[in-house]
Amino acid sequence: MQSPLNIYSEIGTLEKVMVHRPGKEIENLFPEFMKEFLFDDIPNLRLAQKEHDKFVEVLSSRGAEVLYVTDLASAALTEKKVRADFIDEFLTLPKQLHRDEESVYISLKEYLLSKSPTELVETLIRGIRKEEVFVEKRHKLAGMLDHPYPFYLDPLVNMYFTRDPYNVIGNGISLNPMNQTARKNETIFMKYIMNHHPEFKDADTPIIYDKSNNFSIEGGDQLILTPEVMAIGISSRTSPHAIEVLFKKLLSVNKSIKKIVAIQIPEERAFMHLDTVFTQVDTNKFTVHPAVIKIADEMNLFVMETDENGEIIVEKRTNLVETLKEVLELDDIILIPIGNGHVIEAAREQWNDGSNTLALAPGVVVTYDRNYITNETLRSHGVEVLEVPSSELSRGRGGPRCMTMPISRRRV
Numbered sequence: 001m002q003s004p005l006n007i008y009s010e011i012g013t014l015e016k017v018m019v020h021r022p023g024k025e026i027e028n029l030f031p032e033f034m035k036e037f038l039f040d041d042i043p044n045l046r047l048a049q050k051e052h053d054k055f056v057e058v059l060s061s062r063g064a065e066v067l068y069v070t071d072l073a074s075a076a077l078t079e080k081k082v083r084a085d086f087i088d089e090f091l092t093l094p095k096q097l098h099r100d101e102e103s104v105y106i107s108l109k110e111y112l113l114s115k116s117p118t119e120l121v122e123t124l125i126r127g128i129r130k131e132e133v134f135v136e137k138r139h140k141l142a143g144m145l146d147h148p149y150p151f152y153l154d155p156l157v158n159m160y161f162t163r164d165p166y167n168v169i170g171n172g173i174s175l176n177p178m179n180q181t182a183r184k185n186e187t188i189f190m191k192y193i194m195n196h197h198p199e200f201k202d203a204d205t206p207i208i209y210d211k212s213n214n215f216s217i218e219g220g221d222q223l224i225l226t227p228e229v230m231a232i233g234i235s236s237r238t239s240p241h242a243i244e245v246l247f248k249k250l251l252s253v254n255k256s257i258k259k260i261v262a263i264q265i266p267e268e269r270a271f272m273h274l275d276t277v278f279t280q281v282d283t284n285k286f287t288v289h290p291a292v293i294k295i296a297d298e299m300n301l302f303v304m305e306t307d308e309n310g311e312i313i314v315e316k317r318t319n320l321v322e323t324l325k326e327v328l329e330l331d332d333i334i335l336i337p338i339g340n341g342h343v344i345e346a347a348r349e350q351w352n353d354g355s356n357t358l359a360l361a362p363g364v365v366v367t368y369d370r371n372y373i374t375n376e377t378l379r380s381h382g383v384e385v386l387e388v389p390s391s392e393l394s395r396g397r398g399g400p401r402c403m404t405m406p407i408s409r410r411r412v
């Protein structure tokens with residue numbers, strides 16, 4: 001069966017997309033562990049959900065079919081044996097289990113196995129607080145001590161940024177080994193959806209990358225500029241080794257991608273992924289953080305392609321516009337500076353994901369309404385901008401592109 005996955009660009013009309021509506025996991029965020037969970041503030045859950053519903057409404061209003069990870073995962077986990085494997089895989093990671101006794105593992109597994117597929121998915125995402133499960137204390141000394149850490153299983157608070165833990169390239173999927181411990185378990189949902197969901201399990205879907213490859217890579221760093229060319233960020237989350245391994249695999253299974261431009265970005269919180277400073281809004285138009293424009297002719301860019309023997313060759317470039325013209329074979333590239341290029345407006349709006357646009361079609365993007373200066377700049381370049389409310393969703397440091405995992409786009 002042909003794979004239902006079909007992504008050959010960043011901008012082709014969005015047909016099918018996967019999202020997660022923020023849920024109870026957000027209420028497991030608290031100040032002491034916020035940084036570890038990669039948040040800078042605690043969103044108001046009810047408002048965040050309203051904003052997310054509005055976001056989904058905008059996607060649907062332009063014809064995209066919106067699927068929820070939780071629904072897909074529940075439908076993939078109908079068999080008990082599959083649920084048991086899924087739980088095992090989930091419980092191998094959490095650091096807090098290792099601090100505790102084996103009996104924690106046994107009790108958690110039993111507790112999770114007693115749940116229906118829908119409840120199981122919901123529980124694994126919201127995390128398990130210690131008071132929720134009874135664990136028999138088998139060791140006398142350790143049993144006398146109470147460890148202050150409040151969870152047996154951490155909440156997956158970043159789950160609504162579906163872009164990062166997995167992403168579609170062509171008709172294949174990259175199951176990304178996440179760089180940050182707080183996000184590692186998110187990838188497992190997609191693995192089970194691909195292997196066990198009725199709509200995906202019999203499809204011929206190449207796995208382009210997975211955790212057997214060790215090096216971390218995340219979807220926020222991967223942009224599919226054309227069917228032949230990708231841009232991938234070398235960032236705090238994505239290692240250069242991973243990019244090379246991914247390219248090799250793409251050359252053998254995807255056969256469409258011929259070139260990768262690896263773009264080095266600073267390893268800073270504000271620049272966590274390439275899509276926080278650079279996104280494609282139309283064939284030749286890109287949003288860019290002015291800090292990047294400033295150094296646009298002295299960047300570390302690496303064009304990867306193959307020679308006539310099929311060997312990978314890597315060449316360094318330094319000029320962003322010239323390199324994009326070269327790899328995209330275009331005469332004209334327009335870089336749209338966020339915050340209209342002003343040092344303060346740009347930094348402020350980029351902090352709230354002003355350059356994290358999601359294209360619904362060539363020249364049509366969804367953005368956060370709070371970034372009104374960037375939105376006007378985009379409009380002045382002829383881009384249609386659909387704004388969504390954003391006071392709560394933005395607190396997780398991700399925007400419309402981060403909140404979506406496109407499954408299918410019409411060819412440009």
Ligand SMILES: NC(=[NH2+])NCCC[C@H](N)C(=O)O
Pocket residue numbers: 037038039158161163164183219220221272273275276356396397398399401402
């Ligand atoms: N593609 C993106 N820019 N994703 C943003 C993810 C934000 C999330 N809090 C993290 O630190 O991982």
